[in-house]
Amino acid sequence: MIRFNDVSKYFPTRFGPKYVLKNIDLDIPDDRDVAILGKNGAGKSTLLRLLGGVDFPTEGRIQSNRFISWPLALTSGFQGTLTGRENVRFICRIHGVKSNRSTEEFVKEFSELGGSFELPVSSYSSGMKSKYSFAVSMAFDFDTYLIDEIMSVGDSGFKKKCENAISNKRENSNIILVSHNMNLLRRQCNAAILLAYGRAEFYESVEQAIFRYECL
Amino acid sequence: MKARSAFSIQRDVVFAIFVREMISRFSTYTFGNVWLVLEPLLMMTLFIVLFGARGQGAYGFTEAPIFIYTSFLTFRGLWASTMRQCAGARGGARGLLEFRQVRLFDVFMARAFIEGGLFLIVGLIIALGLVWLGYDPWPDDPLGVLGYCSVLWLLAASFGMLACMVGSIAREVEKLVGMLTMPLLFVSAVLFPMTFVPRQFWGYLTWNPVLHAMELVREAWFSNYTSPVADFGYLFAVTLACLALALSSYRLTWRRVVAQ
Numbered sequence A: 001m002i003r004f005n006d007v008s009k010y011f012p013t014r015f016g017p018k019y020v021l022k023n024i025d026l027d028i029p030d031d032r033d034v035a036i037l038g039k040n041g042a043g044k045s046t047l048l049r050l051l052g053g054v055d056f057p058t059e060g061r062i063q064s065n066r067f068i069s070w071p072l073a074l075t076s077g078f079q080g081t082l083t084g085r086e087n088v089r090f091i092c093r094i095h096g097v098k099s100n101r102s103t104e105e106f107v108k109e110f111s112e113l114g115g116s117f118e119l120p121v122s123s124y125s126s127g128m129k130s131k132y133s134f135a136v137s138m139a140f141d142f143d144t145y146l147i148d149e150i151m152s153v154g155d156s157g158f159k160k161k162c163e164n165a166i167s168n169k170r171e172n173s174n175i176i177l178v179s180h181n182m183n184l185l186r187r188q189c190n191a192a193i194l195l196a197y198g199r200a201e202f203y204e205s206v207e208q209a210i211f212r213y214e215c216l
Numbered sequence B: 001m002k003a004r005s006a007f008s009i010q011r012d013v014v015f016a017i018f019v020r021e022m023i024s025r026f027s028t029y030t031f032g033n034v035w036l037v038l039e040p041l042l043m044m045t046l047f048i049v050l051f052g053a054r055g056q057g058a059y060g061f062t063e064a065p066i067f068i069y070t071s072f073l074t075f076r077g078l079w080a081s082t083m084r085q086c087a088g089a090r091g092g093a094r095g096l097l098e099f100r101q102v103r104l105f106d107v108f109m110a111r112a113f114i115e116g117g118l119f120l121i122v123g124l125i126i127a128l129g130l131v132w133l134g135y136d137p138w139p140d141d142p143l144g145v146l147g148y149c150s151v152l153w154l155l156a157a158s159f160g161m162l163a164c165m166v167g168s169i170a171r172e173v174e175k176l177v178g179m180l181t182m183p184l185l186f187v188s189a190v191l192f193p194m195t196f197v198p199r200q201f202w203g204y205l206t207w208n209p210v211l212h213a214m215e216l217v218r219e220a221w222f223s224n225y226t227s228p229v230a231d232f233g234y235l236f237a238v239t240l241a242c243l244a245l246a247l248s249s250y251r252l253t254w255r256r257v258v259a260q
Helices: A044-051 A084-094 A100-111 A114-118 A126-138 A156-170 A182-188 A206-215 B006-024 B034-052 B064-087 B104-132 B142-167 B172-187 B199-205 B209-221 B232-259
Strands: A002-013 A016-028 A034-038 A059-064 A144-148 A174-178 A191-196 A199-203
Touching: A002 A044, A016 A044, A016 A191, A016 A199, A034 A044, A034 A182, A034 A206, A044 A144, A044 A174, A044 A191, A084 A100, A084 A114, A084 A126, A084 B006, A100 A114, A100 A126, A126 A156, A144 A156, A156 A174, A156 A182, A174 A182, A182 A206, A191 A206, A199 A206, B006 B104, B034 B064, B034 B104, B064 B104, B064 B142, B064 B172, B064 B209, B104 B142, B104 B232, B142 B172, B142 B209, B142 B232, B209 B232
Parallel strands: A034 A174, A034 A191, A144 A174
Antiparallel strands: A002 A016, A002 A059, A191 A199
C-alpha cells in the first residue's frame, strides 16, 4: 500500500506558489496496476517523482513499505560521458547488487544495443536511450515500477517487447504508468488516477477514468 | 531487492559515486584517467621549478624545492581542490539525484574522499621524484603532518559544503568562492613562512584559519622550524564551527536545494 496523507506540492515561481497537487489523500493498493491520466502540466510527472522519492511534498507525507523503482523517464539519471555498461554498473552499486556481470549482460541483450552498449550514453539516439533505460529498469526486481511515457519512443518491435516484459513483471509486482496512449493504458492497467485542477481522483475502472479525462 | 541498513546504503552509494567520478572526470581526454594524477603533478612540478629554482637557501630551515613542495601540495592539493570540488557538488550531482538512494551529502563525501586520496598519492609520487633528485622530502613528524592535514581537509570540505548550500540561494557565492583561492594563496603563508612577515601584520593575517594549518603542517614537517603564530586551538575551533554550520545548513535546506 502506498498512502498519501494530505499531500500538497507547489513550486515557487515569480508569481507566487504554483500548486500542482493540493491536499491529496490517496491509497494505491498493492494489487492494482495504475494508470495516471491528466493534461500536460497537471502534475503526472511530479506525482511519479514524489512516488520515486526524488522529489518531496511541500506538505504532508507519503508512506509506503514497498521497493519502488526510480521514475523511469527519457531523461533518467545516466551520465552521458560514461558508457552504457558503466552506467549499469553504477546503478547496480547503488542498489547493492553484487552480481553486476549478469545484470550488464541482461541489459545488453534486452536493449538490443549490441556494440553501442560500450559507447558513451550521450551518443545514443532518443530511441536507443529509451530502449536502454527501459532495459536497465527491467533488470532489477522492484515491487512497484514507475514508468513515465517511455514506451512511446521505441520502434514497434521494441514496443511489443516492452509490453511483454511489463506483463511478466505484473505477475509479481505492480506498475504505475503515465502515458497519453489510451490503448496501452487499457491493456496494462486495471485502475487509474485522474489528475485535474490540483486534485487526484482514484478510479477502480480505467474506462471510466478515460471517459472522465476526455470530458475535461 | 533486499532491504539494507541505512549505513550500508550510504556506503554503497558513496563508493558508487567515488568510482563514477573517477571514471568520468577525465574520460573525454586522450590520456583519460592518467590526468587524475598528472594534472596536480604537472602543476606541482611547475611551481617547484618556478619558485624553488631561485632563492636557494633563503628559507634557512630547508631547501627551496622542499619548502615549495610542502606548502603548495597542502594548499592546492588539499585545501583549494577539496574546497572547490565540494562547492561545485550541486552541479555535478544533477543526474545522480534521479535515484532515491543518492543524496547530495553522498556526493560531498565521495568528492572529499577523492581529493584527500589524490593528495596522498600525488604527494607520494613527487616525494619519490625529489628523493631521486637527491633531496630529503620526508616529514620529521609524519603523524603530526597527517593529523594537521586531516583537520585542513575537514575544514576545506565543510567550507565547500557551506559555500554550496549558500550558493543555492545566490549563485554569486560560487563566483566569490572561485575568486577566493588566488588572494588566499598570498595571505596564507604559502610562499613564505610567517617568520618572514613583519610582526605588525601578524594580528591581521592570523584571522585566517588556513594560515594556521599551513604553519602547523610546516612545524610538523621540519623539526627545526617553529612558527611564531600557529595556534591549533583556533584552527580546530574554526573547523568545528564551519562543520557544524555546514551540516546544519545542509539539514535545513537540502530538499530545496535538490528541487532546483
